[in-house]
Amino acid sequence: MKRVPLAILPTRLEKESRLSEHYGIELYIKHDETTEFVGSGNKIRKLEFLMAEALSMGATTVFTCGGVQSDHARATVYVCRKLGLKPVIFLRSTTGDELQGNFLLNTLMGSEIIRVTKEEYENIDEIFSCEKERRERRGERVYIIPEGGTNATGIWGYVKAVDELEEQTNLEEIEGIYCAVGSGGTALGLAIGLEVKNYRTRVFGVNVTKRPGTFYYNRMKDILKSLEEKGINLPHVLDRIHIMDEFSGPGYAIPTDDDLKIISEVASISGMILDPVYTAKAFRGMVESARKSRKYVFIHTGGTFGIFAFAKFFERR
Ligand SMILES: *Cc1c(COP(=O)(O)O)cnc(C)c1O
DSSP: OOOOOOSOOSOOEEEOHHHHHHHTSEEEEEEGGGSOSTTOSSHHHHHHHHHHHHHHTTOSEEEEEEETTOHHHHHHHHHHHHHTOEEEEEEEOOTTOOSOHHHHHHHHTTOEEEEEOHHHHHTHHHHHHHHHHHHHHTTOOEEEOOGGGOSTTTTHHHHHHHHHHHHHSOGGGOOEEEEEESSSHHHHHHHHHHHHTTOOOEEEEEEOSSSOHHHHHHHHHHHHHHHHHTTOOOTTGGGGEEEEOTTOTTBTTBOOHHHHHHHHHHHHHHOOOOOTTTHHHHHHHHHHHSOTTOEEEEEEOOOTGGGGGGHHHHHTO
16 A cells, blocks of 8 residues: 655554543543644554555646535645645535634635535535536546545555554453544554454444434445455454444534533543544443543544634533
């Protein structure tokens, strides 16, 4: 698998003693919120592989999509600027959206931003191919990155992250690895990495959307099938992935009071900043489901810039 170095790796794995004591589990944080500065978070690991593919096919332009505060879109715009490609992002957004957080950064980086409605977003693949055709007639060459960078190429970012974890701790002793699930690539990549190295560690993916867990298992199955076509056979990977649907609250990017509370709590105890869209829900899922006194790794997948768009939620408190 070809890879362009874009992230600052390895990220730290730290035992957080005060959080461990507070929540009654032995907690190690994998600090992937520090994979870069503007490119921070989990997506840049996937983009190292995706952009290698884009460059090797001679792309001039990169499409991707997400919510208005998408971390993935921001990281994609950043790596495009870094490599001299033209970013075009399709965001579920309305004219009333505040120029803040990731949306502000995308604007500063001069990305072309195409607003789509919720309904249009359901058919984003069609919109992508229509727009790709139009631009390729003008001589551009378009590389399409799906939502969250999750496909058979992007997942290698987290397959490789297991190499780092293996260097940093004894994975035999880790009961489970927790992460948020938005498009599912982080959880799947971790599970593949653990599977090929024969660790028994499970992956707990906390679903932060209203899509049912089965949606993610099906998507993962499709990706595994395309790996099979390339001769990579991993029949038991899904057995170790446990997707938890009960912490998504009212919906994607809508934090509950408990989510807001845990953000302030964790920040006050340790200085670590969780985000209201992904990591707060994942962290809460972990502290409410982990077995006491066992060892766990929490992947801090980022989301740091997005928090600024949620300031008003904290004012009210
Ligand atoms: C995208 C994202 C996730 C979800 O990762 P997936 O691989 O899409 O499931 C988790 N946390 C943050 C901060 C993200 O931006």
